[in-house]
Amino acid sequence: MASGKAGWAPLFIRNALLWLLPVALLWAIATPFYNRFLLGSAATLVHLTESPDVTDLPRKDDHFAYVSRRDFPPSRSLVHSFRVTDVHFHLVMLAALFLAVPRVSWRRRLENLGWALLVTVFFDILLIFFYVKFAYATQLGAWSMAHYGAFARNFWGLGKHLLDLPFKFSLPFVLWAGFYLGDFMEEVRPARG
């Protein structure tokens, strides 16, 4: 039993590395479909916050999309572009971490992964929403200055920065900790220092 407990972390690390490749392959296959879903959902969310509805998020290819405004002249309607695939590559790490937990039944593992994926989907939609608002508030020069005040520009700028870097990168770990930190703490060794 003691040796089994001591092996939890090495087992987890080994499993995470082993799961990385199959999960990445699955993610690569699903990416074009997931990108379409995200763009559609994010466009709906943007429409809820604007009147009249003028924003479209058309796809450029399987990985890139535009932010387009119908109230701008056609030659200038594509106001911003971004790589949608960059929004959700944290799914690879999320799935690898959740599938790697040792000594947990498959049922519980998949159930927890399902909840974590659901939270992550909502996070990804919110992140694209912030991409759009960030572009409007800070990337359109005089138009941005005329339509967004100093507070709004800072809010959307900092919000996009925080969501796009720290929270996107750490979300898989935060969700993993939310579900499994208790199990992990029961397994760790007593402090030495």
Added chain:
Amino acid sequence: MAGKKDKKDSKDKKDKRDVPRRTPAPAPETASFWRRNRRELTFLILFIVLLGAGFTLISVNWVNDHAVEPFTAGVARASGAVLRLLGQDVTMQGTVIRTPRFAVNIRNGCNGVEAMLIFLAAVLAFPASWRSRLAGLALGIIAIQIINVVRVAALFLTGVYFPKIFDASHTVIWQTIVILFGVLLWVFWANRFAAPPAPAEPAT
């Protein structure tokens, strides 16, 4: 005053008798949830607060110009040195590494600071002695930077020899590897140096 209080107490007692028994209020449930998950919730709240504070700090222009940019230039110099060892004829200018065939500019997101801050927040939020935390931070940050220099050098070589996969390699592959490395390093550290779990509290 006392008389009024007595009268009020008597009225309260009467009210309590008249009121039919209700289902328990939700407050004890919340308290019980907090007690049961105190360690996990404390860790998560501390982690998120430390992470948000760290990233807000490095987004301040002054901090970026006086700390992050010089640090990034140091990462560029280290990566350039590794590339020279690998036979690449590189020149460095600030955060730019260049050869006649290819050039990269190391920006925020590529300097390993994100992984370092995630690791730092996780180590500080986890219950352990300060000695263990400081040792973990020192060794962890060095390890993350070693991986990051490997990433920059590998990305540069990818750009030179396999430019078609540079974008995917830059954002998806290496970001995932570096962040996952930080998380697994934290698991290793916590497993070796963490405090023992608190004794379970009696059920209420």
